[in-house]
Amino acid sequence: MRIDVKRFKVVNSEGNVTMFLTRNALRNCFSLARQVNQLRASISIGPQQHHGTFYELRTYQIKPEHNTAFLELVNEKIHLRTAHSELLGFWTVEYGGYNQVFHIWKYDSYAHKAAVRAAVASDPQWMEQCISKVLPMLTSQDLEATYLIPWCKIEKPPKKGVYELVTFQMKPGGPAVWGKAFQAAVSAHAKTGYSHLVGAFHSEFGPLNRVHVLWWYESPDHRAAVRHTAHQDARVVAAADLPLPICTLFMHSTRWSYPWFEGRRLRAFISTGPQQQHSTFYEFRTYHIKPEKNAAFLKLTSEKIHLRTAHSELLGYWSVEYGGLNQVFHIWKYDSYAHRAEVRTALSKDPQWMDEYISKAIPMLSSQDNEVTYLVPWCKIEKPPKK
Structure with missing residues (x-):
């Protein structure tokens, strides 16, 4: 059977764009007129579709100079949004693309979501006190609709800690194709006590055939140690027949459930191996500078x-000559995640650094990544002999 694929854009009242994928099979007997007026979604196969509940994953990119103001405003006004529907979690980015927020919303059905969005758009407090102020602070918005994988349910974390969101690109066909093998691999980590599984989500709209697995750990350093131990466990190794993850995110949280779920989303490709027998790591940072502000x-x-190197070791600082222009790239060394957290706290309390540098430098940037x-196990840092 041949499948024709068409894409439609639907723009809501806030200017967000949702992509709908429709399939028209040759055996379809609907008339052309009805096809024009009806959106039919490509629904993945699997028992999760027996109920309509889905989870919307949203990512907003904030202009660097507005990051603090955005977070303060959302912290003050998020209760206006959660009065309309359930917020599962809200995080800010710490590792990966800086100046981002990532949040998960729960809906009973697509009709429920449409009703909520209509109510939100008609809420004068939300629109005037928050939306009208925060949208100019953003550079982009992305969303993805997901279902829980059939065998999974949301498990609240036991206490405060960090969260890791691992994203996998799966083969087409949904859980009916890869579900059993994937469940075995995830369960090998969860049931052996290495990790606490919060939830596993399968994409429905947005990038298709993706699975996001949300884990809880006590701290980033605890996660690093656990991963090293787990990958020496024969039970984990035997079940680890999975595609490579697209990315890994860590998230700090203060509490689970709305009205305000604050945290930090950290992105890091942390491989297992001998290098993790010690906790030293290197943070690569890339800043994109507004062209007129480069000099x-x-x-x-x-x-x-x-003022910055007084707090931690700088391995090197470079400006880009070939490749992406108007960029700087720098490498910082830390003894552990706890060490980095201490350094970041000290920096935020350093009046000279904040007043003389950060307040002036951040408005000159268009984006930040880290x-x-x-270090690869067989490698050590070798300083160059000269310039």
Whole structure:
């Protein structure tokens, strides 16, 4: 049977774009007129479709100079939004693409979501006190509709800690194709006590054939130690017949459930292996500078970088000559995740660093990215002999 695929854009009252995928099989007997007026979604196969509940994953990219103001405003006004529907979690990004927020909303059905969005758009407090102010602070918005995998249910974490969201690109066909093998691999981590599984979500709209697995750990350092131990466990190794993850996210949280679920989303490709027998890691940072501010940014950084290196070790700082222009790339060394957290706290309380550098440098940037890395086991840092 041949499948014709068409895509439709639907723009809601807030300017968000939702992509709908429709399939028209040759055996379909609907008339052309009815096809034009009806959206039919490509529904993945699997028992999760027996109920209509789904989870919407949203990611907002914030302009660097508005990040603090955005978070403060949302913290004050999020109760206006959660009065309309259930918020499962809200995080800010710590590792990966900086200046992002990531949140998960629960809906009973697509009709329920449409009713909620209509109510939200008609809520004068939400629109005037929050939306009208936060939208100009954003550079982009993305969303993805997901279902819980059939054998999974939401398990609240036992206490405060960090969360890891691992994203896998699966073969087409849904849980009926890869469900059993995937369940065995995930259960090998959860049932052996290495990790606490919060939930596993299968994409329905947005990038298709993706699975997001949400884990809980006591801390990033605890996660690193557990991963190293787990991958020496024969039970885990035997069940680990999975595709490579697209990305891994860590998330700090303060509490589970709305009205305000704050946390940090951290992205890091952390491989298992001998290098994780010690906790030292290297943070790669890339800043994209507004072209007209490039010279001023480099001059300011040259004058004030000593305020930053007073807190932790800088391995190197470079400006890009070939490739993406108007960028700087720098590497910072940390003894552990706890060490980095201490450094970041100290920096935020350093008046010279905040007043003389951060307040001036951040408005010059268009975006910030970072990545956590470990040295490959057989490698050590070798300083160059000269310039």
